[in-house]
Amino acid sequence: MIQIKDLVKLYGSPPQTVLNHVELNIPQGSVFGLLGPNGAGKTTLLSILLGLVPKTGGSVLFDGDEVEQHLAEVRASIGFVPQDFAFYPMLSARENLNFFAAAAGVPRALQKSQIDFCVHTTGLQNHIDKRAQNFSGGLKRRLNLAIGLLNQPKVLCLDEPTVGIDPHSRNFILEAITELNRQGMTIIYTSHYMEEVEQICDRVAIIDHGRILICGHINELLKSRNLAKLSVQMDKPLPANILENLRQRFSIESINETHIEVQTDDPLTVINALSPVLTEANLGIERIHYGFKNLEELFLTLTHKHLRDNADE
Ligand SMILES: Nc1ncnc2c1ncn2[C@@H]1O[C@H](COP(=O)(O)OP(=O)(O)OP(=O)(O)O)[C@@H](O)[C@H]1O
Ligand SMILES: [Mg+2]
Known part of the structure; x- marks a missing residue:
């Protein structure tokens, strides 16, 4: 139209x-x-x-x-x-x-x-x-x-x-x-x-x-794959050596010691790699999410800014 x-x-x-x-x-x-x-x-x-x-x-x-x-x-x-x-x-x-x-x-x-x-x-x-x-x-x-x-x-x-x-x-x-x-x-x-x-x-x-x-x-x-993140919240802190090991294989951001985010267009491969590591360290998954939770997160990923911060300038 x-x-x-x-x-x-x-x-x-x-x-x-x-x-x-x-x-x-x-x-x-x-x-x-x-x-x-x-x-x-x-x-x-x-x-x-x-x-x-x-x-x-x-x-x-x-x-x-x-x-x-x-x-x-x-x-x-x-x-x-x-x-x-x-x-x-x-x-x-x-x-x-x-x-x-x-x-x-x-x-x-x-x-x-x-x-x-x-x-x-x-x-x-x-x-x-x-x-x-x-x-x-x-x-x-x-x-x-x-x-x-x-x-x-x-x-x-x-x-x-x-x-x-x-x-x-x-x-x-x-x-x-x-x-x-x-x-x-x-x-x-x-x-x-x-x-x-x-x-x-x-x-x-x-x-x-x-x-x-x-x-x-x-x-x-919100599902766009080229920028999407796999977010994994664990029930206990991830040991530093495991995090380091994963870092060598994936683009990982550590949100805090129990929460990591992995930017990937292939979440299954990441999950397959994570699964044995978490089992061995006796860690459970509390929450897992793939894609953007909302537009705010998408905007943040694209611009590295919060829209509201920007809007209040
Ligand atoms: N008549 C004008 N002459 C010169 N610059 C203008 C004029 N109108 C808008 N601008 C500039 O153009 C840009 C875009 O303005 P616009 O009003 O379209 O933005 P906006 O997205 O509607 O913003 P807001 O959320 O504040 O309404 C701003 O930098 C503004 O200063
Ligand atoms: Mg306006």
């Missing part, structure tokens, strides 16, 4: 590369997570996809058409929930929705039903006549989402829609997104929260300094 090829974006003078030869394929019906720390280029990428910011090079295709040449169709098909609040604080939720429905070109006859759908989806029923400026952070995020849905988009782009909100609103938003996807909407979701992306997305691209580090189905990435 969306194909991004060799996308480059330079900003400022001297020019700074913000998007560095980005390649992405976002299939129809997916919940696609764009995960990256502050300044990675997530908002810039969405802004180019929506035709709000010009690209420097490459191509961005929506249903096979170059976005820049089909702005009206693209904007009619994509809903956008921006990172910053995009409504009038002095107006009530209802007044905002009426205004933005007209601005989005929703036909008059459909405005009421469409606004009702957006209010229901975001759970704003009991707050509809309150001024937006008096809303909590969570309600503001939900109003932002409701406005992004007004044009009944085929694709919904959400730019960090859960920053600074209470757990109830956060869950509400994540569940609403999952339900919208179930009804057929393609979702593009930017975040620097790994857990959220793991919870709701089927595919992910991890972006850092404008480069896509990794991209694909989350389940497959």
Whole structure:
């Protein structure tokens, strides 16, 4: 549905590369997570996809058409929930929705039903006549989402829609997104929260300094063999001479004296080698795991940084 090829974006003078030869394929019906720390280029990428910011090079295709040449169709098909609040604080939720429905070109006859759908989806029923400026952070995020849905988009782009909100609103938003996807909407979701992306997305691209580090189905990435680790937790400390012996044969990291990790694409060979050694030393295995436990671990292996540390910079 969306194909991004060799996308480059330079900003400022001297020019700074913000998007560095980005390649992405976002299939129809997916919940696609764009995960990256502050300044990675997530908002810039969405802004180019929506035709709000010009690209420097490459191509961005929506249903096979170059976005820049089909702005009206693209904007009619994509809903956008921006990172910053995009409504009038002095107006009530209802007044905002009426205004933005007209601005989005929703036909008059459909405005009421469409606004009702957006209010229901975001759970704003009991707050509809309150001024937006008096809303909590969570309600503001939900109003932002409701406005992004007004044009009944085929694709919904959400730019960090859960920053600074209470757990109830956060869950509400994540569940609403999952339900919208179930009804057929393609979702593009930017975040620097790994857990959220793991919870709701089927595919992910991890972006850092404008480069896509990794991209694909989350389940497959967590099993990716070229970087995967076998983690073995033993019930007693591993004697130093045994560890040294294993080190000569495998790429082993000693997490602590009872826990080793072995980077390998052939876990069975490692297990076969470990088994007699552990038996001889009278050591038992408490836990064993192959692959990445979660996206955080995958990201750490790729970048040697924690995403959160990075995000808090
Ligand atoms: N209008 C602009 N002019 C110059 N530089 C910009 C502009 N907009 C963004 N940048 C720079 O581009 C880089 C990427 O910014 P962008 O906002 O796309 O990142 P992000 O991943 O959305 O970050 P965040 O998580 O903080 O929202 C940053 O270094 C930022 O300073
Ligand atoms: Mg951003």
